[in-house]
Amino acid sequence: MQYYRPVFQRGQIDTMYYDISNALSVVSQILLMHELTNIDYAASVVNLQHRYLLDRSFYLMVNVETFCLYQAACVVPQVSLIDPLLFLIYANDVCFVIRFSFVCL
DSSP states (O other): OOTTHHHHTTOOOOOOOOOOTTGGGGOOHHHHHHHHHHTTOOHHHHHHHHHHHSSOEEEEEETTEEEEEEEOSSOOOOSSTTHHHHHHHHTTTHHHHSTTOOOOO
16 A cells, blocks of 8 residues: 555545553553464563563552552563563554554554
8 A cells, every 4th residue: 555645646644643652551461472472483582571571560559658469460561672672562463453554663
């Protein structure tokens, strides 16, 4: 599909912009692992990512009082260099879900 053709033919171009700055905080870890196994990733890399993403827990602390331990089900760590790549792998299928979509990164 040539996305520039409607411009020269005075046609309509619809554009949607999304703020994905906090998108990794709502990514499902299980779905991300599913995406990693579906692409041609080496099994050792998938296992490493599995240990990095799953079974993460955190304590909730308010002022100086610490509450019980919680499991993090939908939080991907956002402090590493690989996080943008993980989000792109997770969101890679969006162009297959939206009809007549064209993604230009």
